[in-house]
Amino acid sequence: MTLELSVTIGKLKLKNPVMVASGTFGYAGEFKDFMDLRKLGAVVSKTVTVKPRSGNPPPRTCETPAGMLNSIGLENPGLEKFLTTKLPVLKKTGVPVIVSIASEGDPEEFVALARRLERVRDVAAIELNISCPNIRAHVKGLVSQDPKSTYEAVRSVRKATKKTLITKLSPNVTDIVEIARAAEDAGSDALALINTLMGMSIDTKTRKPRIAMGVAGLSGPAIRPVAVRMVWEVYRKVKIPIIGMGGIIDTESALEFFFAGATAVSIGTANFVNPKASGEIIEGIEKFLRSNGIKSIKELVGSVRIC
Amino acid sequence: MKPVQLTARVISNRRIAGPYFKLCLREASIARRALPGQFVMLQVKREDAPFLRRPFSIHSAQGPDLEILYETKGAGTRILSKQKPRDAVELIGPLGNGFSLRLGSRRPIIVAGGIGVAPLVFLAQKLSNRKGLALIGGRTAAGVLCEKEFQKTGFSVTIATDDGSRGFHGRVTGLLERELRTANPDRQIIYACGPEPMIRRICGISLKDKVPAQVSLEAHMACGIGACLGCAMNTKHGYKRVCKEGPVFDIEELL
Numbered sequence: 164m165t166l167e168l169s170v171t172i173g174k175l176k177l178k179n180p181v182m183v184a185s186g187t188f189g190y191a192g193e194f195k196d197f198m199d200l201r202k203l204g205a206v207v208s209k210t211v212t213v214k215p216r217s218g219n220p221p222p223r224t225c226e227t228p229a230g231m232l233n234s235i236g237l238e239n240p241g242l243e244k245f246l247t248t249k250l251p252v253l254k255k256t257g258v259p260v261i262v263s264i265a266s267e268g269d270p271e272e273f274v275a276l277a278r279r280l281e282r283v284r285d286v287a288a289i290e291l292n293i294s295c296p297n298i299r300a301h302v303k304g305l306v307s308q309d310p311k312s313t314y315e316a317v318r319s320v321r322k323a324t325k326k327t328l329i330t331k332l333s334p335n336v337t338d339i340v341e342i343a344r345a346a347e348d349a350g351s352d353a354l355a356l357i358n359t360l361m362g363m364s365i366d367t368k369t370r371k372p373r374i375a376m377g378v379a380g381l382s383g384p385a386i387r388p389v390a391v392r393m394v395w396e397v398y399r400k401v402k403i404p405i406i407g408m409g410g411i412i413d414t415e416s417a418l419e420f421f422f423a424g425a426t427a428v429s430i431g432t433a434n435f436v437n438p439k440a441s442g443e444i445i446e447g448i449e450k451f452l453r454s455n456g457i458k459s460i461k462e463l464v465g466s467v468r469i470c
Numbered sequence: 471m472k473p474v475q476l477t478a479r480v481i482s483n484r485r486i487a488g489p490y491f492k493l494c495l496r497e498a499s500i501a502r503r504a505l506p507g508q509f510v511m512l513q514v515k516r517e518d519a520p521f522l523r524r525p526f527s528i529h530s531a532q533g534p535d536l537e538i539l540y541e542t543k544g545a546g547t548r549i550l551s552k553q554k555p556r557d558a559v560e561l562i563g564p565l566g567n568g569f570s571l572r573l574g575s576r577r578p579i580i581v582a583g584g585i586g587v588a589p590l591v592f593l594a595q596k597l598s599n600r601k602g603l604a605l606i607g608g609r610t611a612a613g614v615l616c617e618k619e620f621q622k623t624g625f626s627v628t629i630a631t632d633d634g635s636r637g638f639h640g641r642v643t644g645l646l647e648r649e650l651r652t653a654n655p656d657r658q659i660i661y662a663c664g665p666e667p668m669i670r671r672i673c674g675i676s677l678k679d680k681v682p683a684q685v686s687l688e689a690h691m692a693c694g695i696g697a698c699l700g701c702a703m704n705t706k707h708g709y710k711r712v713c714k715e716g717p718v719f720d721i722e723e724l725l
């Protein structure tokens with residue numbers, strides 16, 4: 164039986180539905196000693212901003228029950244240096260490169276980033292990160308916490324690029340569907356759900372937050388039920404494909420997302436614990452389809468049995 | 471050398487003193503390529519084990535055998551201390567940049583505080599022909615680790631305890647200052663690992679006495695392979711990753 168693992172996200176055709184989440188796979192080179200990177204459906208870069216960012220003061224990470232907090236603060240070399248030093252490394256994987264972009268406050272930066280990337284052939288798609296909780300300008304609220312700002316940001320980028328546009332949403336909202344619809348209406352080709360949940364952890368000996376910035380982003384299996392629920396809610400109300408993520412660590416947890424309505428999945432924090440995780444999950448999904456006599460991954464999407 | 475990811479079997483895992491344990495593994499593919507100062511990311515595969523791996527320096531690598539010296543601190547190290555011979559542990563390594571072994575005609579002075587001896591014994595093994603000096607500090611006599619291991623490598627050992635229960639009464643950095651008073655700075659190099667105040671003090675001494683120093687640093691890290699950008703250390707050239715550009719740094723690089 165030939166399996167159909169490929170999926171389509173906007174104009175982008177992926178040979179399989181497993182990619183790696185922004186900020187959890189470095190620039191891919193870090194993983195070449197551990198797995199065959201050509202196996203991946205796509206790679207997503209660490210988020211890049213117009214200007215270089217040195218990131219937040221340490222400590223930036225700590226472990227929490229079934230997960231971790233991080234406040235990296237979008238450390239990145241800035242767009243131009245990214246294009247000359249990091250993109251070539253990402254390209255070496257031989258799989259489509261999705262570049263994640265963010266603004267440090269001014270929405271015009273999204274447009275500048277998208278315009279520049281539009282002219283770079285090696286960029287297969289753009290992921291609009293309007294959901295990073297870890298930079299000062301966003302403390303007052305994330306773009307993706309407001310449907311109107313979401314619409315405007317997506318709209319402006321949509322006008323600047325013909326490339327596949329993925330909008331990455333934050334779970335730190337009351338109604339995820341409202342935000343997802345705004346992104347869809349503004350012309351996003353797909354949605355990435357979810358970015359980290361805002362959290363905090365305090366060292367009881369010192370009474371200090373365990374992360375220097377105080378509030379940070381929670382990821383890992385701890386957030387998986389929240390992520391699956393959001394994918395399910397959004398799947399029922401929007402038509403564009405969903406890339407599901409949040410606490411996927413193995414084949415089982417990846418399957419949950421497909422059943423809930425994801426067309427593809429991203430592996431995040433699990434890469435830190437098991438650098439081979441994404442490759443193993445691709446094999447696991449194949450095995451699942453084969454042993455259940457399912458021909459195409461598409462048959463799984465949204466197939467949760469709810470009476 | 472490229473790091474590898476594998477499952478290793480425990481050969482032994484014994485308490486050596488108080489909260490300190492020594493874990494021996496037979497893992498040739500890591501042991502044979504390891505350099506002093508490099509580390510492994512370790513995880514015990516058990517339901518109750520923490521989610522993330524934990525970083526540990528390579529304490530010794532001789533032939534196919536690999537040793538880790540660790541202090542039980544929290545859940546991860548406590549569970550590790552319960553592992554028995556033949557149990558499995560997950561390893562990634564060797565990782566990071568080790569100590570520079572190009573010391574020219576300089577005499578190595580090792581300065582270790584508490585569990586900071588961990589990477590320095592491996593270093594002494596590699597410099598066993600150099601007639602070096604090992605200054606070991608502990609809070610009490612029971613916290614002075616690896617005296618015999620350093621002696622075996624031909625290093626001469628001097629001890630300091632905070633409470634004066636053994637050797638020099640005071641900080642190990644006091645011993646270092648005493649040693650440097652009579653030594654030619656152009657002929658010495660310091661290698662250090664220990665708690666942060668000790669490292670800071672050594673920075674001061676190294677700058678004042680113009681003796682080069684390399685220090686092994688710690689930071690919280692999620693991945694150990696350079697991907698998460700969690701283990702940032704502020705240096706003269708901006709943030710560096712402890713796991714990738716470190717964990718060993720030249721002291722001039724630090725702020």
Ligand SMILES: Cc1cc2nc3c(=O)[nH]c(=O)nc-3n(C[C@H](O)[C@H](O)[C@H](O)COP(=O)(O)OP(=O)(O)OC[C@H]3O[C@@H](n4cnc5c(N)ncnc54)[C@H](O)[C@@H]3O)c2cc1C
Pocket residue numbers: 226509520524525526527528539540541542543544545546547548585588589687688689690691712717
């Ligand atoms: C490159 C490197 C090499 C290391 N080598 C050794 C070694 O050879 N032997 C050894 O005993 N320890 C070593 N450590 C420290 C060791 O990783 C921590 O003690 C361990 O992760 C604690 O895990 P835990 O689950 O027991 O404690 P947790 O419950 O995670 O934490 C307990 C306490 O330990 C502190 N801690 C946790 N992680 C770290 C860390 N990465 N660095 C510093 N403090 C931490 C926490 O602040 C907390 O107060 C090294 C750390 C690094 C970064």
Ligand SMILES: Cc1cc2nc3c(=O)[nH]c(=O)nc-3n(C[C@H](O)[C@H](O)[C@H](O)COP(=O)(O)O)c2cc1C
Pocket residue numbers: 184185186187209210233235237263292295331357358359381382383384386408409410411429430431432433698699700
């Ligand atoms: C250390 C770390 C850094 C991250 N950096 C980014 C980033 O730069 N841009 C982004 O869109 N998401 C970033 N994320 C969020 C992840 O891409 C992902 O959305 C989130 O972690 C949930 O998935 P997971 O539980 O599988 O990790 C980061 C997550 C972690 C843990």
